[in-house]
Amino acid sequence: MNPIPKQLAMFFGVLTVLFAAGALAGKVIDPDARGDDAAMAGHAADAAVHGGEHAGGEPEVHGLAVADGGLRVAVAQPELRRGREQTLSFQVVNDDGETVRDFDVTHEKRMHLIIARRDLTGFQHLHPVMAADGTWNTRVRIPDAGSYRLFADFSYGGEATTLASDLRVDGDADLKPLPAPRPTAVSDGGYDVRLDATGATAGEESELRFTITRDGRPVDTEPYLGAGGHLVALREGDMAFLHVHPTGDGQGVGFAATFPTEGSYRLFLQFKHEGRVQTVAFTQEVSG
Numbered sequence: 001m002n003p004i005p006k007q008l009a010m011f012f013g014v015l016t017v018l019f020a021a022g023a024l025a026g027k028v029i030d031p032d033a034r035g036d037d038a039a040m041a042g043h044a045a046d047a048a049v050h051g052g053e054h055a056g057g058e059p060e061v062h063g064l065a066v067a068d069g070g071l072r073v074a075v076a077q078p079e080l081r082r083g084r085e086q087t088l089s090f091q092v093v094n095d096d097g098e099t100v101r102d103f104d105v106t107h108e109k110r111m112h113l114i115i116a117r118r119d120l121t122g123f124q125h126l127h128p129v130m131a132a133d134g135t136w137n138t139r140v141r142i143p144d145a146g147s148y149r150l151f152a153d154f155s156y157g158g159e160a161t162t163l164a165s166d167l168r169v170d171g172d173a174d175l176k177p178l179p180a181p182r183p184t185a186v187s188d189g190g191y192d193v194r195l196d197a198t199g200a201t202a203g204e205e206s207e208l209r210f211t212i213t214r215d216g217r218p219v220d221t222e223p224y225l226g227a228g229g230h231l232v233a234l235r236e237g238d239m240a241f242l243h244v245h246p247t248g249d250g251q252g253v254g255f256a257a258t259f260p261t262e263g264s265y266r267l268f269l270q271f272k273h274e275g276r277v278q279t280v281a282f283t284q285e286v287s288g
């Protein structure tokens with residue numbers, strides 16, 4: 001047995017003794033006091049356990065695990081055929097093995113599904129549809145072979161959660177090195193995008209501002225998922241998933257991001273113009 005559970009066991013042991021003493025005192029002084037003591041003892045135990053989990057002040061990192069916050073993602077068929085359109089199905093299951101169905105709406109949807117290959121290529125952002133039994137389904141076609149990460153990004157009970165699981169696409173993967181950071185990139189539909197990032201330092205809030213032009217003329221984006229644009233950031237190496245929030249002011253499309261560590265990140269900006277969603281990617285270096 002390692003030292004922490006032993007300490008916890010002792011703590012609960014002491015708590016039980018205190019509670020018994022309290023109950024005994026309650027019986028003597030006021031029969032109704034017992035319930036209060038029980039409730040307070042419960043809160044004390046809760047605080048001790050949760051306090052321990054968050055000790056150390058680590059920056060929040062999301063989307064690394066198949067299970068988080070009492071929920072886990074279960075993918076029905078994680079082996080996919082390269083280049084073929086097929087149905088991808090998954091469920092979110094709670095600790096009791098029950099399928100979760102009552103998700104909150106975030107960015108206009110109850111479920112955001114992100115897929116990217118391990119080398120941070122092949123990005124897709126899909127909105128699956130939930131069946132009555134809680135199974136999420138979407139059609140997907142992945143053109144390139146390799147190991148992929150699926151991110152189920154949602155909110156449940158007011159808690160933003162990202163769960164991740166592996167997908168495999170058959171064939172030999174031609175993995176690409178991460179592109180060097182450049183201030184400009186071209187979207188899949190031919191829009192020119194410039195990124196101005198201020199203060200990309202680990203643990204501090206950075207502002208990421210994108211200016212979009214086409215044929216040298218500024219482009220006013222249309223609302224997409226309730227904002228001027230949607231941004232996903234993935235960390236190179238372990239594909240940690242960052243929640244990035246639109247700032248909604250200033251020129252172009254702006255976001256506030258807090259990168260948890262130094263290193264390289266791939267940013268995937270999506271915006272809408274003339275009814276079509278554009279995707280463009282940037283490499284962002286973050287200093288320590």
Ligand SMILES: [Cu+2]
Pocket residue numbers: 107109111112113125126127225
């Ligand atoms: Cu989405």
